[in-house]
Amino acid sequence: MKFRLNGSVTFSKDAKDAESDISEFINQANSEILLKGLGSADESEAARITEWELDGDKLNLTIESGYKIRAHDGLLRIKNPLSQLLGKKYHLGVRKLHIDEYEVTIPIGEGEYSFDLDSAKQFTQLEDIKIKDGAVSFLIKDLDESIIKKQSVNRIIKQVAKKQEEIAIGEDGEELDITYKLNATPGEIIAESEEFETYFEGDMTEESMKRGWVKPFPGKGQWFYGPEITALERALEEIIVERVIEKIGFQECLFPKLIPINVMEKMKYLEGLPEGMYYVSAPKRDPETFTQFKNELIVNKEVPIDLLKEGLKDPGYVNAAAQCEPFYQFFSHEVIDESELPIKFYDKSGWTYRWEGGGAKGLDRVHEFQRIECVWMGSPEEVTKIRDATRDLSHELANELELEWYTEIGDDPFYLEGRKQDDRGIEYPDVAKYEMRLKIPGQEKGVAVVSANVHGTHFIEGFSIKEAHGHKIWTGCTGFGITRWVFGFISQKGFDKENWPQLVKDKLKEAKSPKVLTWP
Secondary structure (H helix, E strand, O other), X not given: OEEEEEEEEEEOOOOHHHHHHHHHHHHHHHHOHHHOXXXXXXXXXXXXXXXXXXXXXXEEEEEEEOOXXXXXXXXXXXXXXXXXXXXXXXXXXXXXXXXXXXXXEEEEOOOOEEEOHHHHHHOOOEEEEEEEOOEEEEEEEEEEHHHHHOOHHHHHHHHHEEEHHHOEEOOOOOEEOHHHOOOOOOOOEEEEOOOOOOOOOOOHHHHHHHOOOXXXXXXXXXXXXXXXXXXXXXXXXXXXXXXXXXXXXXXXXXXXXXXXXXXXXXXXXXXHOHHHOOEEOOEOOOHHHHHHHHHHHHHHOOOOHHHHHHOEOOOOEEEOOOOOHHHHHHOOOOEEOHHXXXXXXXXXXXEEEOOOHHHOEOOOEOOEEEEEEEEEEEOHHHHHXXXXXXXXXXXXXXXXXXXXXXXXXXXXXHHHOOOOOOOOOOOOOOOOEEEEEEOOOOOOOOEEEEEEEEEEOHHHHHOOOEEOOOOOOEEEEEXXXXXXXXXXXXXXXXXXXXXXXXXXXXXXXXXXXXXXXXXX
């Protein structure tokens, strides 16, 4: 790769008197400062100031570089030493850095990089994309110092180009993401139950509506769950807590469900699945707009959505999409002593929200659902052992409930969604995710009820969590989809409670749906 930028350094005042020292500094930068960290690589892979001109309070620069020390990093490198040099002698400070135009050239073809033109076109920052003579080039313009420091250029490049030897290709010739580079085979079934007797055939959702156990809510992917199905859900929830979660020593907490967007950014969820979440906006303190809103609503008997939008701030939150988000934020920038590890929390206090788009259907794939979320932190060995315990005890419980199930290696660890190549040296486990599914009579694919994950250092790094002695720590989480446990349970055992396992009947509270003349 080659990089060439035209940019500037703006000083606090006219720097004409310092021109001679600036010239000497540039020579020093090219021979020392811009070569640091090059290692054994050729000097052509470093950055070099190839042209410069002093114009009053502005130093205009052209910096060219190879792959190792990129031109924009070179611009950042010279800021502090240049400030120190000119500050002492001339009382000059560096006010800002700016890149007017940045040209990136990437070699493509055999043994070089693979360039994703379709992805590149999605980035509005990229201009004048050209493919010529075995290379692709593009321009990025008008980058201020904050954008340069955020390494936005590097992130764009990682999205559109990668070395061909880094690309995993599936049997169909399509590129695979990082989840397929782990030491596991996605979809491989690692455990399965024996056969048990089932008592229901048909559509569980349709039958639940006919019996008045559930009723569709106006929102897509939402349901009103009546007393009888709720009683079953609470019974299964209590059993899972007793037979799995408390056995492993998890402590209950109350996790917030309104998650600030910056927390989701640290989780990498905004990069992986931005279209899969519900975004929340707080209202502005704007009484005039809301008075107008109320007046129009009263007069027209129709919600004036445009006025409502005017009264809202930009989205600042999302509804919890993973449920484990608050755990990592709780420990963000904290230091934990190994004597306190492993730390094991769980939450069962509310709904989880995911936008499934057109994928929402019935009671098994919804936008709003009940879960129990277990999250923990410890040494890599502890974290893996706890994850495996949540999986194995779930198997034992399903057997006791006489439910047919199977567990496979997951192919979509939620924290890796959308990640094609990681840039932070994250450690990953050999198996990132196990997914346990309850079989659905008449269907090839079961419904996922347990997702057991080990994250490696993904969240440790993302949330800057430290161990006091510098020892390695990982995190893990297991989600129990209670809404789906109910779906799978009824799909196998039916609606006649006489056919339900004694363990469930012992926990079940009396409940009866009301008779309504017009429903169901």
